[in-house]
Amino acid sequence: MELVQIYECLCDVTRLRLLHVLVQGPLCVCHFQAVLREPQVKISKHLAYLRARDLVEVERDGNWMVYALPAKRSRELQANLACLQDCTRENPVFQRDLARRRKLTPNLVGPSTCGCSTTP
Amino acid sequence: MELVQIYECLCDVTRLRLLHVLVQGPLCVCHFQAVLREPQVKISKHLAYLRARDLVEVERDGNWMVYALPAKRSRELQANLACLQDCTRENPVFQRDLARRRKLTPNLVGPSTCGCSTTP
DNA sequence: GATCTATATTCCTTAAAAGGTATATAGATT
């Protein structure tokens, strides 16, 4: 039952924040650290958790590991991501993350770069 | 963060099925047993779990404990219940539950009776 | 090839959940 796997991924705040931020586009671990302000281990482990359940995909770019939502998303995942966006619209924690994310990579457009290499 | 609590409730198949069936209206434990075909302990415990997190409300009716979705539902809960309905629309397990539920209490209308007392 | 950087993994501890068996409880019925 794939649906339960999705909910398992959603039942931790850190993972919720990761996914929420990822909706805006791919990001590397160091940027996640800056956006969530959480220790590297924590972020890496939760990303591994998401990855093991196919909620995210990874691609290496030099030293950086760039995480992204899967290119092809199941109906269930798509629906739940939309629902998450809806539920977090007025949530300070999630909105703060988004604000930090925008500040961090204002120039970020391409789908396969996290912008780390172009940021000092 | 109430949102995480909701997802915690959703990350188990049995609880998903309970909630999914509850969308159709209140139900008592013995009917849940008949619909889900799961042992009483299991159902009772998951209902207690949902209750502890305010995802369901209970009311006693004689010997029967009638469970229902909360009268006032948060935006988050409402959104996720809708999303769940959407995600299970074509899922055999959930649809089978619904079918059994319909068969079981075809005459069930009122909001505060599970129909147990009127069923042989 | 040594070192640096970004990230992953291992090990540990603690806590929480799931499922089952057996038992308790509360109200109804006799």
Add this chain to the structure above:
DNA sequence: AATCTATATACCTTTTAAGGAATATAGATC
């Protein structure tokens, strides 16, 4: 009052998760 019914709770076992500290790894750079 004794018993029956529907449901809850306690207890036990096994599994899973979370967080942190320390360490490993892979690729880049000097």
